Amino acid sequence: MMSTTALTPEEAARFNRTMDPTEELIGGALNPMAGTVPVSLISVADVEAFLVPQDGAALVEYGVHATVNHVEPRSLARWVRDIVGDTALADELDAIVADEEPYGKQVPRLKLALADRLAEYKAVLDPEGTGED
Amino acid sequence: MANGYAGKILKVDLSTKSIEEIPTEKYESWGGGHGMGSAIFWDLCKDKTVKGDDPGNVITLMTSPLSGTPAPSVAGRTEVQAIGLQGYPVGWYTRSNFGGRFSSHLKYAGWDGVVVLGKADKPVWINVVNDKVTIEDATGLWGLDTRETQEEIWATVNDTAEVGDWRGLGTSRDAGRSTQRPAVVTIGPNAEKYMPMASLVHDAGNGAGQGGMGGVFASKNLKAISVLGTGGVSIADPNALLAAREWAYQFAYPGHADEPMSAIGMFPFSANPNSAVGNYAAGVSSRPQGCVGCIRTCRGRTSTGQGNESNCLDFIWYDVHDKAVHGGKITSATAQAADSLQRYGINSFAMEAVMLWFAALRKQGLIGPGREIDSSLPFEAWGTAQFAEALCNSVATQTDVGADLALGVAQCAKKWGRLEKDLKSGILPLQEWGYAHHYDARTEVEWGYGSIMGERDINEHDFNWVVYWTPTICGLYGVEPIVSAERLSQIIAKKGAPYNDPMMADYSDEGIYSEGMAKTVAYHRHYTRFWKESTLYCDWAWADFVNPYGPDYEGITGEGEPKFFNAVTGKNLTYEEGIEIGRKIWNLDRAVWILQGRHRDMEVFADYNYEVGAVPGTTTYEAPYTVPVYEKGVWSYKSVAGRKLDRQKVEDWKTKFYALEGWDTSSGWPTRATLEELGLGNVADALEQAGKLGAA
Structure with a gap:
């Protein structure tokens, strides 16, 4: 988990922002019936929600039911670094990507890193846990 | 005769309000479904160059001998064909298909299909209850949505029965009884005003959406067709x-x-x-x-x-x-x-x-x-x-x-x-x-090529499931595919009659422009035209190329399709003979497109397929697209995502495809020899008369 000490409220607010659509990260929802439908992701929270860990063997077995949400992991790390501007999070994502595991095995780790960082944003922005930013 | 066919096809001319029977026997050699529909369209549509909303257009809704039988995942489909309204730049003669109860009820009512010609002078619906067929006033239904329309027709046909109760269809003991509501296929409110977008809807969610078939109904002032049958389907060999x-x-x-x-x-x-x-x-x-x-x-x-x-x-x-x-x-x-x-x-x-x-x-x-x-x-x-x-x-x-x-x-x-x-x-x-855009022409080329050689998005997942989805998911999740790329190529070769070439499975950068891919597309067009669209095996169950319970993971396609067909019809049709009938149907459809103005120069993809890969930033983004490839003498699965098509190589591939089909490679038009070989000499005559017969 990344340290919150380096995060200022300004940084947390910036990293946690909802971006302009021109700054989107594009993912794809894969579905055996429809092909791939592009999905626009415009915040770190969007990406965290979009990534869904799934069991690969079960996916193949139950494949007709499946939807796989896909974000190219290197593109994600680059987007976090260049567009979101959160270099600490980008470094952590890059470290996961560097292991070169299959995508399905990276997803839980990517999602956890994003969730942890979102919690850190929240801790800085709402230290009292009031639910208000 | 116990052969799966009801024996007659309903022909309704809305202009003259005439209701006639066509003997099914006249078209039986086409199998059923699409084959019969195309043959009937060819005979009854006098000017095949009319637009989809012209009264001269002919729409067919056809069943197959397997409709209404216990054969698995085939009995419930209805094939719809007409000159369409959706296509651009031309509304080609096209097809769509819907599931549910409609085809079975047609058979139970004693009909192998419905053919509608002309245009009514006011809104109507067609009411079929067994042998009794009437043209009813639909003025009060015209502005209703699809569910309201069906509810009104249900109430009209079965005005007193509760859901699930037995309904008597007449006073005679033998008039027939059913627990069923009539099967109704209908269009939306005032659909004549959005014809290219209009679908046919049956029950809550069965739809024939592609082609604008709802618009064809609307253009004929036809709101719905309702059918209720209380008979059965005669099976040649029930055992x-x-x-x-x-x-x-x-x-x-x-x-x-x-x-x-x-x-x-x-x-x-x-x-x-x-x-x-x-x-x-x-x-x-x-x-x-x-x-x-x-x-x-x-x-x-x-x-x-x-x-x-x-x-x-x-x-x-x-x-x-x-x-x-x-x-x-x-x-x-x-x-x-x-x-x-x-x-x-x-x-x-x-x-x-x-x-x-x-x-x-x-x-x-x-x-x-x-x-x-x-x-x-x-x-x-x-x-x-x-x-x-x-x-x-x-x-x-x-x-x-x-x-x-x-x-x-x-x-x-x-x-x-x-x-x-x-x-x-x-x-x-x-x-x-x-x-x-459905499946990507740049990566899964059999889908794209099949669509431009045809007239619509093919929406046939036969190859898609085994060459794309399964290997892609396996690759993404680090799961070993059930069959290797090499084994898949063998299975496809075995099923891919009459070519039977393992290179049909090569989706590499070279393979997609090869003779092997021409064979893949030709096989797929012919297989689907007969076994999927004429006998009406459902796309979500057939073809079965790879099966975890088959010998060395081989599915039942090739053996399964004729097994059920022959049991019901009493025929002795082989898988390959069915594919050959499919080739005949494919050529007949192509003849209609040619009369409508088709030429090889028109058979191109939208520009983006040549200009950009399916990458982030486009609406056709693809994740890793893992397919079988044959490279440097080795079969493997490989992602080809982001690939663009090369215009010249696509043109070269088209030449190979036309040659394989026996068509004039400069125009894409069938030759007389090809058509006569298929027993379509009359079609060759029509093309020649129009100045559109392919040069030998």
């Missing part, structure tokens, strides 16, 4: 049919309930408890629902009543937008969006393209209040049920942007001056002939 079912059972999941289930092969969707097939919100439960005789039960009836019997694009046109604004979760908006489509009778594929296109236009600030494309649609409610309803309503009422979308998606883009540039950039995802 053989039941034996075939038992034989197929060993290849289906229920025959291996104690083993890990696999979606590959004949897998019932409902075998996965509590995993709803539809894209429902969390907490919504559903029970399986399927077409007559289907083992797959791919739809659901829900605890909320929302999204009943919808499936596939009915949901997917909207679910990503729902999730995008609801924290990644599907809400009831997706099911409600499906219901909006079904009630208005609007083509879901077309609306999927609209949503992706509008999303891109919004991003560029080009659509909205006071924008270049001025619209008062509630874009702030994007992803909600409110927006879906508003968008569908705008098409159905021709208000706001719906006034132009009602012309068709490509036609709308042209009117807005955006067609060329948005097809070039790829933000308007219409891959060919104005049809929505």
Whole structure:
């Protein structure tokens, strides 16, 4: 988990922002019936929600039911670094990507890193846990 | 005669109000379904160059000998054909297909199909109750949505019966009885005003969306066809049919309930408890629902009543937008969006393209209040049920942007001056002939080539499942594929008659332009024209190339299709003979397209397929697209995502394909020798008379 000490409220607010659509990260929802439908992701929270860990063997077995949400992991790390501007999070994502595991095995780790960082944003922005930013 | 056929085809001329019978025997050599439909269209449509909304257009709704029988995943489909209204730049003679109860009831009523000609002088619906056929006044139904219309017709045909009660159809003891409501196929409210977008809808969620068949109904002042049958289907060899079912059972999941289930092969969707097939919100439960005789039960009836019997694009046109604004979760908006489509009778594929296109236009600030494309649609409610309803309503009422979308998606883009540039950039995802991008022509070329050689998005998943989906998911999740790429090439070669070439499975950068891929596409066009579209085996169960319970993972395609067909018909048709009939049907369809103006120069993809890869930033983004390739003497699975097509190489491939089909390579027109070999000498005569016969 990344340290919150380096995060200022300004940084947390910036990293946690909802971006302009021109700054989107594009993912794809894969579905055996429809092909791939592009999905626009415009915040770190969007990406965290979009990534869904799934069991690969079960996916193949139950494949007709499946939807796989896909974000190219290197593109994600680059987007976090260049567009979101959160270099600490980008470094952590890059470290996961560097292991070169299959995508399905990276997803839980990517999602956890994003969730942890979102919690850190929240801790800085709402230290009292009031639910208000 | 016990052969699966009812023996007669209903012919209704709405101009003259005449109701006639066509003896099925006259067209029996075509098998059923699409083959019979094309042959009847050829005979009855006097001017095949008319537009889809011309009274001279002829629409056929055909069954097969297997309709209404216990053969698995085939009995419930109805094949619809006519000159279409959706295609761009030409509304080609085309096909669509829907499931449910309609085809079975036609058979039980004693009909192998319905052919409708002419145009009524006022709104009508056709009422079929066994042998009795009447043309009824639909003035009061014309403005109703598809569900209201069906409810009104149910009440008219069975005015007193409660759901599930036995209904007597007359005073005679032998008049027939049924627990069923009539099977009704209908169109949305005032659909003559949005014909290219209009679908046919039957029950809650069975639709024939592609082609604008709802528009063809509307152009004839035909609101609906209702059929209620109380008879049965005569089977040539009932013992053989039941034996075939038992034989197929060993290849289906229920025959291996104690083993890990696999979606590959004949897998019932409902075998996965509590995993709803539809894209429902969390907490919504559903029970399986399927077409007559289907083992797959791919739809659901829900605890909320929302999204009943919808499936596939009915949901997917909207679910990503729902999730995008609801924290990644599907809400009831997706099911409600499906219901909006079904009630208005609007083509879901077309609306999927609209949503992706509008999303891109919004991003560029080009659509909205006071924008270049001025619209008062509630874009702030994007992803909600409110927006879906508003968008569908705008098409159905021709208000706001719906006034132009009602012309068709490509036609709308042209009117807005955006067609060329948005097809070039790829933000308007219409891959060919104005049809929505479905599977990618650049990566899964058999899908794309099949579509441009034909007249619409093929929507046939025979290869798709085994060459793309399974290897791609396995690659993404580090799971060993059930068959290696080399084994897959062997299976495809075995099934891919008459070519039987393992190179048919080569999707490499060289393979997609090869003779092998020409064979793949030719086989696929011929196989589907007969076995899928004429005998009507459902796309969600057939073809069965790879099966976890088959010998060395080989599926039942090749053996299964004729086994059921022959048991029902008493014929002795081989798999290969069926494919040859498919080639004949394919050539007959092509002759119609040629009369409509088709030439090889027109058979090209939208520009984006040559200009950009399916990469982030386009509306046709693809994740890793892993397919079998043969490179440096070795078979493997490899991602080819991002690949663009080379214009010249596509042209070279077309030449190989035309030559393989026996067509003139300079025009793409069939030659007399090819047509006569298929017993289509009369078709050759017609093309010659039109100056469109291919040079020998």
